Amino acid sequence: MTRLGILISGRGSNMLALAEAIRDGRIPNTEIAIVVSDKANAPGIERAKELGIKTQIVERRRRSREDHDRETLKVLKSHQVDFVCLAGYMRVLSAYFLEEFRDRILNIHPSLLPAFPGLNAQLQAIEHGVKWTGCTVHFVDETLDGGPIIAQRAIPVTEDDTEESLSARILEQEHQLYPDAVAFVVSGKYELAGRRVLRKP
Numbered sequence: 526m527t528r529l530g531i532l533i534s535g536r537g538s539n540m541l542a543l544a545e546a547i548r549d550g551r552i553p554n555t556e557i558a559i560v561v562s563d564k565a566n567a568p569g570i571e572r573a574k575e576l577g578i579k580t581q582i583v584e585r586r587r588r589s590r591e592d593h594d595r596e597t598l599k600v601l602k603s604h605q606v607d608f609v610c611l612a613g614y615m616r617v618l619s620a621y622f623l624e625e626f627r628d629r630i631l632n633i634h635p636s637l638l639p640a641f642p643g644l645n646a647q648l649q650a651i652e653h654g655v656k657w658t659g660c661t662v663h664f665v666d667e668t669l670d671g672g673p674i675i676a677q678r679a680i681p682v683t684e685d686d687t688e689e690s691l692s693a694r695i696l697e698q699e700h701q702l703y704p705d706a707v708a709f710v711v712s713g714k715y716e717l718a719g720r721r722v723l724r725k726p
């Protein structure tokens with residue numbers, strides 16, 4: 526069994542999409558070991574509990590990034606986590622955290638990276654005037670939303686799109702893409718060649 530640790534800060538809809546995919550066998554031989562939130566009031570925590578998934582809150586509490594990460598790591602390790610999935614986790618990870626889970630941290634971002642990293646990616650896409658945007662699952666490294674790309678999905682931007690309408694259509698795609706990408710990674714059928722994630726037969 527591959528054990529996932531999922532980090533959230535809010536709604537947790539991608540976390541739920543992963544939980545459903547595991548339940549349906551779309552991510553085989555995998556379980557969610559723990560869902561950790563840095564926010565005590567993250568709605569996703571309640572939703573995880575309803576599904577019987579273990580949860581833990583690790584709040585920032587005026588500590589340094591590294592001290593906070595140390596506690597989060599302790600929780601992940603005590604639950605024997607193999608891969609860490611960021612799902613709307615609104616904190617940048619310290620070098621210390623990245624080192625502990627090198628090439629084993631995934632993130633989902635609501636744009637076709639490397640376009641529009643950072644916050645409000647959907648609004649950035651509308652304001653830039655791109656005709657296509659989408660979502661990306663990537664490995665996390667020390668750059669902001671810049672690690673090796675695992676999978677992407679594209680969708681058109683329409684002239685009457687608002688930030689809300691576009692975000693909703695991207696989110697639908699996220700809920701399919703993230704489980705697919707996690708299934709691919711836990712299958713182990715890939716290799717990292719520099720920045721490239723290559724499929725192995």
Ligand code: GRF
Nearest residue numbers: 536537538539613633634635
């Ligand atoms: C998603 O749009 C994801 O791409 C971004 O943050 C949002 C999280 O949504 N990283 P949710 O908490 O999974 O519903």
